[in-house]
Amino acid sequence: MKIEKLIVADFRSHRLTQVEFKDGINLIIGQNGSGKSSLLDALLIGLYWPSRPKDLRKGDFLRIGGNSTEITVYFEKEGVRYQVHRKITKGVAFAKYHDGTSWKHVSETSHKTVRDWMEKLIPYDVFLNAIYIRQGEIDAILESDESREKVVRQVLGLDRYENAYNNLLEVRKEIDRRIKSTEEFLKRTENIDELIRDMEKKLEKTLKEIKELSRRIPELEKELKEAREKLNHLKELKGKIDSLRLEIKESEGRKEALKSKLAELEKRISEGEKKVKELEEKVKELKGLKERSEQYLNLLKFRGYYVEERGKNEGLAGKYRTGIEEIEKRLAELEKVEKQLAGMKKKADELRKKLRELEEEAKRYEKVKTLLKQLKDQRNRLKYSEEEIANLSSRIEEAKARREEILEELQKIQGELGGLKNLIGERNRAIKELEGATGRCPVCGRELTEEHRNEIIERYRREVLEASGEVKRLKERKEDLNRELREITEILKGERELTEQKTILEDIKRLEGELKKYNVEELRRKGKEYEKSREDLNRLEGELKSMENELKKREELENRKKDLEEKLRSVELRLKELDKELRERGFSSVGELDAKLEELKPFYERYLQLKGSEEELKREREKLEGLRGEREETERNLKAEEENLKALKEELKEKEALYSEEEHKRTEELVYSLGEELAGMRANLKALSKERDELTNNLGRLREEKELRIRKRKELEGLRKAREDVQKLREKLKRYKAMLRENALSKVGELASEIFEELTEEKYSGITVRAEEKKVRLGVVYDGREYGLGFLSGGERIALGLAFRLALSLYLAGEISLLILDEPTPYLDEERRRRLVDIMQRYLRKIPQVIVVSHDEELKDAADRVIRVSLENGVSRVEEVRMEV
CATH class of the missing domain: 1.10.287.510 (Helix hairpin bin)
Structure with a gap:
């Protein structure tokens, strides 16, 4: 694996940083706190998040003021180029590979799926232990024999052999469990042949009983069918007889009901004829009252209209007269205001002149007030002399x-x-x-x-x-x-x-x-005089403005007065028109109109009482006609019901002659007994069939178990052989692990000796490495004798730890193509740092790509490429340093 490029955004102090890496030794250099080690953390997180060392937490990633942490790593492995991209704070990630023409997705959608894909490509433990030498690992090597053993185990991958050794123990336990289970099964099924013979005899007996029942059930079913058909005929005949008896009873009830209804109809017809005659008299009286009722309604309507209109217009007239009086008073007041206005304007001009004279002094006074307040505040804050x-x-x-x-x-x-x-x-x-x-x-x-x-x-x-x-x-x-x-x-x-x-x-x-430059008391006096004059002017200007606004309203008031006078004349004219309309109807006052209404009111009230008589007469005539029709229909229904009752009685007599109650009871008893017998046989057949199926299934399972016993015997032999093989493999693995550890430590010791001799100018002849159970002891050879680490000075101890850790990675150089060192020189003195430059040139060049992070400028001499990281205004800045040829 080799890193090609790293891009980080909003990660710790990096806003947007891109770093390219080449073959050979790449040195990332910068002062402490500049953000150089953050690049290695970003590389580790970009490849393996959410797997990460304990000191890297998600909450520490996002740059202060940043939006979203993003990391992209480009790398090459075995000739194939890859890229891994992550948005840490958004939960988005993907991985791609380059097929020679374009990038193709291999994993996407989540941090975990990308991490799992990366684990298959390069396991996290291999990267962290064999490739990446973090700060603090030197301390772990020097801390104790036990912590040194842990570092050796992690870097050399000895934990994998330990895990395999332990996993084989679990495999052996599983084989033991299966051997025990198989032996228990064989013991449990020893009498399988005897069980099969007993079950075959039981099945033969069951099949014989099923055959006998299968012959008898059809015969019984035929007898039961014939008995049920006869019973159904008798039930049907009895049902018809019962139905006829019920119909006869219902018909007799309907006949009596029709007789009662006919008598009721005769009575209601008589009453209807009498009511029709009474309503005809009322309709005749109603026609004589109609004219006077209409006259009453017309006069009553006019009275409501007259009273309402006159009251409304009299109210408006009073309102308009009051408004005119108030406007006339307001106009008189405005005449007085106009006379006062000229004197107040003169006084305002005098105040403005005075303010202009005091304005400069007032400004100086405001400045002095500000200085005095600041002085008071600062004296209050002062705690010491x-x-x-x-x-x-x-x-x-x-x-x-x-x-x-x-x-x-x-x-x-x-x-x-x-x-x-x-x-x-x-x-x-x-x-x-x-x-x-x-x-x-x-x-x-x-x-x-x-x-x-x-x-x-x-x-x-x-x-x-x-x-x-x-x-x-x-x-x-x-x-x-x-x-x-x-x-x-x-x-x-x-x-x-x-x-x-x-x-x-x-x-x-x-x-x-500042305050000594001013006459504070004189400025205070003039400042107060200025404030008082300004207050007087503000008050006076307010009064002037108010008076001028009032005078502007005079024309509006005069227009409003004219409008109200016009409205008053219109209302007075309307009142005269209402009185004229009253006289035209023949009345000189509302009292005469009310007297006429009282005279007509009794005729109107009687009219209202009789108003519905015409409609009622019409409804009663229609009702009477309906009753007469219903009477005729009831007479026809009564005659039909008498004929129907006669026919039902004749049919009942015929059916009773064909039915026997004793025969019906005997047939019911026969059907019941045959049904019980048949149900018993069927239940027995079902039980026997179920027993036959269970016996067949059980017999099949027993025969399968018999076959399984044969296979289990063979399987048991194989399991015992496998147990022996697993035990032998565990013993071989244990020996191989010890041999690998011993050989690796021997080679590491040789490499570490060479590096340590150079770091100490060959003061020491080498390093001794002893492997013990869960311990790795280190010593040094001085003047032909071996000494413990206590013999070394503080600087020599650090040099020893660095030499041993580098030797571990160099031992794996044939297997790894990348080595990362984070701050390898923090405790080395000047001379040993210079020695480290020579060691890097001689030994680390065996590894195709090396990335070193350091604040030590001397390491530039060993680098093929130098990348400088600096901090400007809280943001990390990266630039490549040109190497001198």
């Missing part, structure tokens, strides 16, 4: 200087503590080895005598005691320094407030200087 501010400033500067001294000393103490702890650990392990050692001394290689052993152990114990005492002293000093650092931090918290107080004090002095 000038002397207190100077003292506080001095204390903060002293605290800053002391903080730098403490931090430098703490860093030095931390390094010394690390060396002492390693020394104590190495000496304690050496003591433990010496206490159980025999033959030659594991320290110097000489013949080990008791005296020599005790001498070395005593010397090491003194060193441990001295180192422990020094550790205690350094820890106490570290605690004192941390306590002092906390106190200094509290002091420095006041730096921001101090800066603010200094600014406030400077403002106060500036404002006081």
Whole structure:
């Protein structure tokens, strides 16, 4: 695998960044915080999201002010070009490959499907452990033998063999389970032949009983059919007799009902004839009242119209007269206002002149008021005197200087503590080895005598005691320094407030200087005089405007007066017309009209009582005619019903002669007994058929089990053979894993020795690597003797860890085409950084593509291509550095 291009948008400090990578060593360089390591994180997330190291969280990706995090990675593997694109904050992703002419989709729609496809192409663990050397892995190599073993296991992929070894154990357990299940089945079916013979005899007996029942049931069904036909005939005859008896009873009831109805109709016809005569008399009287009723209604309608119109017009006349009086009063008031207006205009001109004279002084007064308010506000914010501010400033500067001294000393103490702890650990392990050692001394290689052993152990114990005492002293000093650092931090918290107080004090002095330029009291007096004159003018102008607006209304008021006078004349004319109309109808007053209405009212009321007589007479005549027709129809129906009753009685007599109650009862008993017998036989046949089917099925299953027993015996032999093969394979895998680990560590040790010798200018003869159970021990050879890591200085330990980690990746160089190093030099001194340049040129060029991220400018000498990352206004900027030829 080789990376071709990386494009990131809105990722951490990167707004839009594109980086291209070539074969050879690609160096990404920049200051801490510039965004260079973010490019490697983006590469890892782009390929494998949502799989990622624990320290990478989705909430940390989006750039402040950005819209959506997007990452695109272009890479090549085995001659095929690929691209992976992700919109992290939108949940969109896809993967493509190039077929030589265009890009084709291979996976899309979600982050998980793209991750799963990428896992098949290059597993995440392989990329993270064999290809990508992250910051902190050097610390893991130096931390302990156990953590070193974990790094070796991950990088070399030994976990895969461990997983295979464990998976084979699960396979063996599954085979054991199937062997046990098969053995239990064979034991459970030992008597299968005897069960088959018993079931065959039972089936033969059942089939014989079914045959006998199948012969007898049809005979019984025929007898039952004949009995049911006879019973049905008797039931039908009895039903007809019962039906005729019911019809006769109903016919007799209808006959009596028709007789009653005929008598009722005769009575209603007589009453109808009498009512028709009464209504004819009322209709005659109604015709004589019609003329006077119409006269009454006409006069009543005119009275309502006259009273309503006169009341309405009299009200309007009063309203118009009141309006005219109010307008005349308002016009008189406006005459007085016009006389006052000239004097007020003169007074307003005098005030305007005075304001122009005071205007400049008033502006200066407003400026002074602003300065006075600012001065008051700043004095309220000032917490310290000038002397207190100077003292506080001095204390903060002293605290800053002391903080730098403490931090430098703490860093030095931390390094010394690390060396002492390693020394104590190495000496304690050496003591433990010496206490159980025999033959030659594991320290110097000489013949080990008791005296020599005790001498070395005593010397090491003194060193441990001295180192422990020094550790205690350094820890106490570290605690004192941390306590002092906390106190200094509290002091420095006041730096921001101090800066603010200094600014406030400077403002106060500036404002006081500004105010000295003015006669504040004189300006205050003139300012108040200006404000009072402006208020008087505003009030006067308001009154003038109001008076002028009032005078403008005079013409409108005069027009309104004319309009009201015209409307009053029109209303008075309408009142005269109403009185004339009353006289034309023959009345001099409303009282005469009311008297005439009282005279006509009784005739109108009687007319109303008789008004519906004509319609009622018509309805009664029609009703009487209907009753007479209904009487004729009822007489015809009565005659027909008497004839029908006679015919029903004759038919009943004939049917009763053909029916016997005793024969009907005997036939019912016969049908019931035959039906019970037939139902029993059928139920028995059904049960026997079900039993036959169950026996057939069970017999088939038993025969299948018999065949299965034969197959299970053969399967059991195969399972026992497979168990032996799996166990042998586990043992071979265990031996192979140990051999692979041992051979790999041997080769890694050789490579690491070469790199370490160069990093230390051949001060050491090499590195020793020992593989133990769940541990990988490292040592160094110095002056022909092997020493533990406690023998090394802090810088030499870092060099050893770097050499060992590079050796692990170089061991895999034949299998990998890409190596990524994130900050390989943070703890190396200047000389070892220069050595690392030579190592990169000699060893890392064995790998087709290397990507290194570092803040160290010296590494440029080893790079084929340099990409510089810088931070400008909070945004990362990337540019390629031209290499000198």
